[in-house]
Amino acid sequence: MTILQEKPSEEVFTEPQYPWRKVNPSTSITNSIIVVLPISIFALSFFLTDLPGALLFIVIFLPVQILVAIFATIWGISKKRVGDAVLSVLSLVAFSFVIALMGSVLFSVFSRGLPAISLSFLTQNNTYISPTTELDYGGVGHALLGTLMVVAIGMIISVPLGIASAIYITDMKGRLAGFVRFMVQAMSGVPSIVAGLFILAAFILTDVSGFSALTGGLAYSILMLPTVARTSEEVLKLVPKELRDAAIALGSSRARVIMKIVLPTARTGILTAVILGVARVIGETAPLLLTTSNTNGTNLNPFVDAVSTIPVYIFQFLGSGYPTAINRSWGAAFVLLTTVAILFAIARIVERSTKKG
Amino acid sequence: MNIKNVRVPSSPQDVHPNKPGDANVHLETQNLHVWFGKRLILEKVNLAFPENSVTALIGPSGCGKSTFIRVLNRMHEFIPGAALAGRVLYDGQDIYDAAVDPVNIRTKVGMVFQKPNPFPTMSIRDNVLSGLKLAQMTYENSEEIVRTCLERASLWNEVKDRLDASASSLSGGQQQRLCIARSLAVSPKVLLMDEPCSALDPGSTRRIEDTIREISSDMTVVIVTHNMAQAQRVSDYTAFFLSEDGAPAQVVENAKTEEIFKKPKDSRTNDYVNGLFG
Amino acid sequence: MDSDGSDHLKESPTPRYFGREKSRTRSDKAFSGSVVVAALSSLFILVAILFYLATSSWPALRKEGLSFITGSTWIGGLDDPSQQVFQIWPMLYGSFLNALLAIIFAVPISVLLAIFIVFIAPKKIARALTIVVDVLAAIPSGIIGIWGFLVFTPVAEGWARLIHQYLGSIPIFVNNQDQFTRSPFITAWVLGIMIVPIITVVAREVLAQTPQDLLDAARGLGGSLWGTVRMVALPHARGGIVGGVMLGLGRALGETVAIYFVLNLIFERVNYYRILDPEGGSVASMIIAKFGEATPEEIQALLGAGLVLFLLTLVVNLIANWIVARSARERLV
Numbered sequence: 001m002t003i004l005q006e007k008p009s010e011e012v013f014t015e016p017q018y019p020w021r022k023v024n025p026s027t028s029i030t031n032s033i034i035v036v037l038p039i040s041i042f043a044l045s046f047f048l049t050d051l052p053g054a055l056l057f058i059v060i061f062l063p064v065q066i067l068v069a070i071f072a073t074i075w076g077i078s079k080k081r082v083g084d085a086v087l088s089v090l091s092l093v094a095f096s097f098v099i100a101l102m103g104s105v106l107f108s109v110f111s112r113g114l115p116a117i118s119l120s121f122l123t124q125n126n127t128y129i130s131p132t133t134e135l136d137y138g139g140v141g142h143a144l145l146g147t148l149m150v151v152a153i154g155m156i157i158s159v160p161l162g163i164a165s166a167i168y169i170t171d172m173k174g175r176l177a178g179f180v181r182f183m184v185q186a187m188s189g190v191p192s193i194v195a196g197l198f199i200l201a202a203f204i205l206t207d208v209s210g211f212s213a214l215t216g217g218l219a220y221s222i223l224m225l226p227t228v229a230r231t232s233e234e235v236l237k238l239v240p241k242e243l244r245d246a247a248i249a250l251g252s253s254r255a256r257v258i259m260k261i262v263l264p265t266a267r268t269g270i271l272t273a274v275i276l277g278v279a280r281v282i283g284e285t286a287p288l289l290l291t292t293s294n295t296n297g298t299n300l301n302p303f304v305d306a307v308s309t310i311p312v313y314i315f316q317f318l319g320s321g322y323p324t325a326i327n328r329s330w331g332a333a334f335v336l337l338t339t340v341a342i343l344f345a346i347a348r349i350v351e352r353s354t355k356k357g
Numbered sequence: 358m359n360i361k362n363v364r365v366p367s368s369p370q371d372v373h374p375n376k377p378g379d380a381n382v383h384l385e386t387q388n389l390h391v392w393f394g395k396r397l398i399l400e401k402v403n404l405a406f407p408e409n410s411v412t413a414l415i416g417p418s419g420c421g422k423s424t425f426i427r428v429l430n431r432m433h434e435f436i437p438g439a440a441l442a443g444r445v446l447y448d449g450q451d452i453y454d455a456a457v458d459p460v461n462i463r464t465k466v467g468m469v470f471q472k473p474n475p476f477p478t479m480s481i482r483d484n485v486l487s488g489l490k491l492a493q494m495t496y497e498n499s500e501e502i503v504r505t506c507l508e509r510a511s512l513w514n515e516v517k518d519r520l521d522a523s524a525s526s527l528s529g530g531q532q533q534r535l536c537i538a539r540s541l542a543v544s545p546k547v548l549l550m551d552e553p554c555s556a557l558d559p560g561s562t563r564r565i566e567d568t569i570r571e572i573s574s575d576m577t578v579v580i581v582t583h584n585m586a587q588a589q590r591v592s593d594y595t596a597f598f599l600s601e602d603g604a605p606a607q608v609v610e611n612a613k614t615e616e617i618f619k620k621p622k623d624s625r626t627n628d629y630v631n632g633l634f635g
Numbered sequence: 636m637d638s639d640g641s642d643h644l645k646e647s648p649t650p651r652y653f654g655r656e657k658s659r660t661r662s663d664k665a666f667s668g669s670v671v672v673a674a675l676s677s678l679f680i681l682v683a684i685l686f687y688l689a690t691s692s693w694p695a696l697r698k699e700g701l702s703f704i705t706g707s708t709w710i711g712g713l714d715d716p717s718q719q720v721f722q723i724w725p726m727l728y729g730s731f732l733n734a735l736l737a738i739i740f741a742v743p744i745s746v747l748l749a750i751f752i753v754f755i756a757p758k759k760i761a762r763a764l765t766i767v768v769d770v771l772a773a774i775p776s777g778i779i780g781i782w783g784f785l786v787f788t789p790v791a792e793g794w795a796r797l798i799h800q801y802l803g804s805i806p807i808f809v810n811n812q813d814q815f816t817r818s819p820f821i822t823a824w825v826l827g828i829m830i831v832p833i834i835t836v837v838a839r840e841v842l843a844q845t846p847q848d849l850l851d852a853a854r855g856l857g858g859s860l861w862g863t864v865r866m867v868a869l870p871h872a873r874g875g876i877v878g879g880v881m882l883g884l885g886r887a888l889g890e891t892v893a894i895y896f897v898l899n900l901i902f903e904r905v906n907y908y909r910i911l912d913p914e915g916g917s918v919a920s921m922i923i924a925k926f927g928e929a930t931p932e933e934i935q936a937l938l939g940a941g942l943v944l945f946l947l948t949l950v951v952n953l954i955a956n957w958i959v960a961r962s963a964r965e966r967l968v
Contacts, residue, residue, distance in 0.1 A: 011388060011442075011443075013388075013390045013442035013443065015442075016392035016394075016395065016397075016440030016441075016442070017440055017441060017442040018434075018440050018441075019441065019442075019453035019454075019455075020431070020434045020453065020459070022455040023455060024455035024456045026456070027455070052793060052797060054790075054793060054794055054797060055797050055801075077458050078458050078460070078461060079493075080458075080460055080461070080492065080493045080859055081458065081460065081859050083859055083860075083861030083862065083865075084859050084860040084861045086861070087750070087755075087860065087861045087864065088755060088860075090747055091747040091748065091750055091751035091755055092751070093747075094743070094744045094747035094748045094751065095747075095748060095751050095756075095764070097744060098744065098748055098767070098768075098771070098831060098835075099767070101771075101828055102767060102770070102771050104782070104786060104787075105774060105778065105779065105782050105786075108782050108785075108786045109778060109782070160673060161673045161676045164669070164670045164673030164674050164676075165673065165674045165676070165677065167670055167674075168670050168671060168673075168674035169674070172667065172670060172671075174671060174674070176671075176674070176675070179678075180674045180675065180677065180678075182956075183675075183677035183678045183681060184677050185952070185953075185956045186677070186681060186949060186952060186953060186956075187677045187680065187681060188952070189882075189885045189889075189948050189949060189951070189952025189953075189955075190681075190684070190889075190945065190948065190949075191885075191888070191889025191890075191891070191919060191944055191945070191948050192889065192891065193889065193891045193919045193922055193923070193941065193944070194684065194688075194889070194941050194944055194945045194948070195684075197688060197922065197937070197938055197941035198683070198684045198687055198688060198941075200938075201687040201688060201691040201692075201938055202683065202687045205691060205934070222680055222684075225676070225677065225680070226677070229677070253660055253662070253663040254663055254666070254667065255662060255663045255666035255667070258666075259666075279773055282775065283774075283775015283776060283777045283778060284775070284776070284777070285776070285777045285780075285891070285892040286891035286892050286919070286922075286923060289923055289926065290922075290926060311775070311777045311892075314777055314778075314781060315777070315892060318780075318781055318784065318896065326785065329781055330781070333777070333778050333781050336775060336777070336778060337774070337775070337778055340773060340774070340775060344770070344773060430855065432851065432854060432855060435850075435851075435854065437758075460857055460858070460859050461857070463854065463855055463856065463857040463858075464856070464857030467855065467856065468851075468855035470848060470851060470852065470855070472848055474846075474848040474849055474851065474852040475852075476849060476852065476853075476866070476867060476870075477849075478870040478871065487853075487856065487866065488856035488857065490862070490866065491853055491856045491857060491858035491859075491862040491863070491866060492856060492857035492858065492862075493859070493862070536852070539852075539856065540855075540856065543856060543857060
């Protein structure tokens with residue numbers, strides 16, 4: 001063994017370190033070039049030529065960005081990482097694209113919809129309102145009530161059926177469990193317009209009922225059922241098996257176990273399922289055009305006569321083409337989006353409180 | 358002062374008995390500390406792995422041996438919360454230096470995992486060549502590479518007639534040998550093996566041990582094992598890791614394998630290799 | 636327990652199998668019965684849809700025969716029923732063209748976005764993006780419709796003009812009408828925006844389920860990020876992604892109101908490939924477009940169109956679910 005040299009002052013580490021997060025000085029120079037150079041070339045070409053931005057983005061920015069990333073990678077890291085560089089650039093472009101779209105949709109609805117919102121817009125109905133009437137008069141009050149009725153009827157029908165499907169698949173594990181799940185999946189693919197046509201053919205053309213909130217609710221229930229069933233199934237799967245076994249061991253009947261143990265345990269999850277079902281349908285226009293039709297006045301009778309709803313209200317005024325009418329559409333779109341956002345927020349809060357409890 | 362090339366142990370048993378001088382070292386660690394989150398799990402590890410030899414890492418479960426070898430080829434950083442300090446030198450270069458491309462290190466320091474993990478969507482042949490494709494290495498006469506690597510992993514005779522069959526059609530032991538062949542194809546200087554036989558039957562284990570002996574003729578092998586007999590059969594050097602009472606694990610003793618098993622210096626090593634705990 | 640298991644091995648007892656536990660009390664039976672009936676409601680509804688659409692559209696379908704699907708004439712609104720002709724080929728072809736283009740636009744974006752979420756983005760951004768994609772999926776189609784009509788169409792019109800200006804010699808980009816709105820191209824973008832979240836959700840899930848040991852293997856061999864994604868993650872996720880694309884296809888085929896606003900429906904001829912022309916078709920939108928002033932016979936024909944759409948989306952959806960389920964099984968093995 002060699003003679004011990006003077007003992008070096010060995011470093012003592014007390015805090016975790018992350019050496020892979022350190023950035024090489026040369027890499028950080030490369031990184032700034034990767035970011036700055038293509039944008040400057042893009043900006044330069046944008047101001048010096050009068051070619052449109054979309055063209056320059058595709059023809060100038062994207063190729064330059066990819067080339068710069070490739071050369072910077074070869075120079076700064078290794079040519080083995082060229083694929084990574086291209087993948088990163090492209091996926092960042094996809095990311096920005098989706099964020100831009102999402103931002104554009106939300107921004108449009110907010111910036112154009114918010115000015116239309118007022119107390120009168122939320123509470124008044126559409127009687128004596130023409131497409132050119134000022135926004136001070138008339139509103140979505142009747143449509144809001146109509147949507148509420150149609151959604152409520154859809155819920156009353158689809159929630160018990162959906163939960164029962166989920167119970168059958170998860171708890172009773174009946175002979176047909178696989179078949180029921182398959183049918184629920186098949187139903188989730190039914191286009192909304194087809195649901196509307198079916199109700200039209202089965203109830204309205206056969207003169208069982210006229211256009212009404214009830215027929216609209218029936219159409220909505222077809223679209224809600226698969227969402228409620230699938231989400232409830234996920235939720236019921238999470239109920240611990242021990243809980244059921246314990247109850248069965250105590251001699252409870254199966255009905256009692258499900259009604260008194262399983263469903264109460266899963267109640268917040270089932271609430272989430274119902275909310276998601278509502279959010280799925282609340283913006284659907286096509287089935288309502290065929291089943292509720294439209295009206296300008298307030299109709300609080302769910303069984304008789306046409307009723308207005310928010311999606312159909314949007315459709316009606318968008319079709320007319322006048323500026324104030326279009327503003328009404330944006331206002332209604334804002335109301336609709338806000339409703340969906342509130343529903344999702346409630347679902348998320350409920351979900352979180354379940355996880356904590 | 359530049360401590361990079363001065364290797365002075367913090368405690369006498371932390372250094373290889375034959376070091377420095379009489380063996381070449383491609384890979385070594387200096388004052389290595391490893392954390393998960395805020396918890397320090399490995400402390401002051403100084404180990405050097407002599408060229409063309411097998412070093413076994415032994416110790417009770419959960420003392421950080423597998424974590425340690427993942428540090429050696431920069432696989433550690435993929436685990437959420439992972440952190441480390443100290444140095445890992447490959448041919449004198451700190452592999453955690455910002456200028457080092459980890460992808461490059463992993464082609465030089467290969468790894469075989471506890472559970473055989475051939476790519477199930479690829480054929481046997483493609484599995485052997487997968488490393489070359491992944492590491493973007495240029496190669497000619499793929500047939501010869503496939504054959505050589507499978508022969509060294511002593512799998513050639515069993516699969517030579519069905520190289521285009523799916524890798525998932527092989528038995529567990531065959532799959533693990535295929536994984537070894539796959540690692541050999543990129544010709545690493547060091548091969549790290551994380552309990553490569555723990556999921557296998559004795560027959561397969563035996564063949565893999567033969568393979569390890571064979572490849573160590575021109576490669577540095579580091580193997581984590583819980584099997585004392587295996588450590589004695591395959592390794593030239595053995596390092597004993599131990600974490601006492603929840604304290605971070607340290608290397609208790611590190612010497613030629615026969616010394617560790619025949620006349621260990623530390624009483625804890627003696628107790629462990631004789632099966633008194635762990 | 637099984638250390639001394641030599642005695643009971645000598646005698647080989649006949650196994651007893653327990654059937655499904657039978658309900659005992661009457662109320663239990665009633666409960667189980669009603670659950671079974673309710674659970675079969677999906678089946679009842681699907682059969683009822685098929686039955687009512689088929690029977691109520693039967694007169695129109697019988698009169699037109701196969702040319703209901705293959706013909707390109709639509710004459711409605713006449714007092715004399717025998718003069719009316721109802722054929723939907725331009726709409727049916729248009730539905731496929733829109734959906735196909737939408738998938739061409741949406742798939743690269745969705746898969747890249749899913750790769751970004753799973754493999755590239757830092758944890759926090761990935762989590763936020765997952766929520767963003769969920770929100771995007773929840774935006775009602777009516778709102779995408781009004782946005783597509785009023786905000787997006789002018790933008791995409793600019794793109795279409797540029798494509799025509801520089802690539803106009805390629806047949807698919809020919810446009811002789813100097814109108815670049817209301818084209819299959821714009822429709823496909825609006826549909827693509829609707830199905831990006833659907834495909835992304837599925838792709839993200841299957842990519843995130845790539846087994847850790849395979850990722851380790853690829854990285855341990857010196858695989859770069861792209862190499863690992865290309866050789867391990869994408870082959871593993873392929874089935875799931877294809878299933879997600881089929882789900883998106885089903886959604887694109889069934890979309891109604893958004894297309895109604897952004898596409899010019901032409902019933903008399905088929906626009907086979909000139910995607911920048913303001914001419915296109917969509918079975919679903921046709922139903923809305925024609926419903927208002929339809930004669931009773933025309934409504935029968937529209938119900939027939941709905942039947943075709945129903946069968947089409949049913950098949951697409953079943954194939955999609957089959958592919959997703961099969962690839963999920965393969966992942967478990």
